[in-house]
Amino acid sequence: MNASDQPSMGLCVKLPLPQAELQELIDKAKDWSLMNGACMRSKKNFNRDTLQFAPFILIPSSFPRTEFNRACEIQIILNELMHRVAHDYEFLKETLKETIKVDTFTRKLFDIYETVHSEGFTQKVSLGMLRSDLMLDTSCPKERGCSQNHKPYCCWKQVEINTIASGFGWLGPAATKLHKYILQELDRTNELKNLPDNNALQGLCTGMIDAWNIYNDPKAVILFIIENVTYNICDQRFHEFEIRRLNPSIKVIRRTLSELAVEARLGPKKELIVGEQTVAVVYFRCGYEPSQYPTEKEWDVRLLIERSLTIKSPSIQYHLAGAKKVQQALAKPGVLARFLKDEETVQQIRGIFTGLYALDFDEHGENAIDMGIANPERFVLKPQREGGGNNVYGNNIKTALESMKDQQERSAWILMDRIQPPLQRNYQIRAGSDTDTEMKEVVSELGIFGVLIGDEKNIIINRQVGHMLRTKLASADEGGVASGLGACDSPYLTD
Ligand SMILES: Nc1ncnc2c1ncn2[C@@H]1O[C@H](COP(=O)(O)OP(=O)(O)O)[C@@H](O)[C@H]1O
Ligand SMILES: [Mg+2]
CATH class of the missing domain: 3.30.1490.50 (Glutathione synthase lid domain)
Structure with missing residues (x-):
């Protein structure tokens, strides 16, 4: 289907805006972003000491309220589902059996899993920081009986669920704040109630602090495992600052896998020790693609981490549970019943699969x-x-x-x-672009954050903690913000 054949949705503000007002608003919004840290490092003109605003959508995209609420509610079930999948050795092995014969990267991850599984997990508790990504679908049959009043009719479908490095815990809520400011500037204060609260940053950081408390060593640190160059720096540093704000005695350290290959070792109780510091919690913002393991040393240190007592987000089994092959296996008839107790819940989850x-x-x-x-x-x-x-x-x-x-x-x-998402027309604002004032056809992808802490037998914490919205040109296949195709956005809920 061509973009122009797709049904379109209305917005909360009448567009186009008059040129003079538009240009002034764009300038203000850019400065708001710069001065509030809704920023990234430039890939084109990289300079570690400089930030530019992250691309954003000027007016919040519309999203049906019932579908948004449904996505938030279902997250708790998705968290539990992923937790159960991650702890089902037989299922993971059977599901990935053919894949690991031909995909070296997945095989290497699986080898680590086999090793720690056969040795017995030193740390039984995992910290899941998940993000379920979804898009509204205009081609789905009216099976869920929802959003019937919404034109065009649409219900959402899952794109994927991320179990590693789920980003935008900061840029998600930052976009909500930016849009609140923009709606105020447009004299639309009565619309602010339709921008749902977004506490993703606090929710994710509270999850890390809960795990830190479970580890129970007041001197231990939280380790962020990072890329060699971090472009999406605000989306990591704000987590670090938020952890300090919530608990001033917790230190966060940042290392690449290559640095850890030199510095990391196991202590007498298999504690993960980096330099002189014991690590209570590891948060992987990297380690999900082959280039992030340039030599065997990075693989060795991943194994060392998995063998250690530190609480990992994700643990290797959680990482594997996020494989697209696993998502496909879960959509096969009868499979969900292995993990979810009642038929109603199974039907609910089946309804989000395409x-x-x-x-x-x-x-x-x-x-x-x-x-x-x-x-x-x-x-x-x-x-x-x-x-x-x-x-x-x-x-x-x-x-x-x-x-x-x-x-x-x-x-x-x-x-x-x-998935065939509905179109909207909006302004996409990018650093260095001269087409900011042109309206473009765009489509959105919503991400819902979940936090889960537990071991094979018990779930200690299970929460839905916030959301993020990314919007890309309707003509683009993918919409990564850091990769340069998407822009930060926030949902404006409509009835
Ligand atoms: N089934 C789909 N229908 C429409 N767009 C999709 C679909 N699957 C993926 N995409 C687009 O491709 C992007 C990347 O796909 P995704 O499955 O999320 O992989 P990755 O793990 O690389 O993020 C998504 O963000 C979305 O824009
Ligand atoms: Mg994705």
């Missing part, structure tokens, strides 16, 4: 390959990767499927129905 297809060497796999080749525009083809820029779209799906049809490699990929 079609997901394995590409194994069997009848189902052959059918999926044929489907993808015949109608590539109806699907997204995905490998077992995170972080954006890895999926295949449109006609490239046809080419990719034709070339991998007879290769073992195909079982490392999944095919997914392409």
Whole structure:
């Protein structure tokens, strides 16, 4: 479907805005972002000492209230589901069996899991900091009986669930604050009630502090594992500042996997020790793609961390539970019942899945390959990767499927129905752009944050803690903000 064929949704402010008012508003909003830390480091003109505002959408995108509330409510079940999946060794092994034969990266993660599973986990408690990503779908049948009054009719479908490095805990709430300011500037204070509260930063940091308390060593630190160069720096430092604010005695340290390969060791009780500091909690903001493990040393240190007493977000089993192959396996008929107790909950979760297809060497796999080749525009083809820029779209799906049809490699990929989100028209504001004042057709992706702490038997904490919205040009396949295609946004709830 072309962007122009898709149904569109209205906004809270009548657009276009008059040019003079628009330019003034954009300038103010840019300065608000700069002065409140809704920022990033530039990839194009990288300078560690300089920030620029993160790209943003000028007017908050509309989102049906019932669907937003449903997404927040369901997060608790998704958290529990992911926790159960992460603790089901047989399920993970069976699900990833074919994938790890051909995908070295997933295999290396799985090898670490096998090792710590067979040795017995030193730390039984995991800290899950999850983000479930979803899009409204205008092509879904009216099965959930919701948002019937909303034009166009749409209900949301899950894009994926992230179990590692779930970002935008800061930029999500920052966009809500920015939009509150913008609506005030536009004399729309009566609309502020439709921008839902967003305490994602506090919620995620409270989760880390809860885990730190469980570890129970007042001198121990929290370790953020980071990339060699962090562009999305505000979205990490604000977590660090928030932890200090919530508990002034907790120190956060930051290291790359390569630095840890030199500095990290295990103490007498298998504590993770970095330099002289014991680590209570590890938060991976990196470690989800092959380039982040340039040598075997980074893999060795990942194993060392998994063997240690530190509480990990994610632990290796949580990391694997977030694989796209696992998402596809969960969508197979009958599978959810293994993890969720009652039929009603199973139906609720089934309702958020869109079609997901394995590409194994069997009848189902052959059918999926044929489907993808015949109608590539109806699907997204995905490998077992995170972080954006890895999926295949449109006609490239046809080419990719034709070339991998007879290769073992195909079982490392999944095919997914392409979600058709409603269009909106809005202004996308980017540093250095000269087209800020032009209205563009855009589509949004909502992320809901969840925090869970528990071990195989017990769930100690299970919370929904906030949200983030990313909006991209309707013509773009992907919408990563750090990758340069998407922009920070916040939902304006409509009835
Ligand atoms: N089924 C889908 N329908 C429409 N767009 C999708 C779909 N799956 C992914 N996308 C787009 O591609 C982006 C990246 O896909 P995702 O599955 O989230 O992978 P990653 O782990 O790289 O973030 C999403 O943010 C979304 O914009
Ligand atoms: Mg994603």
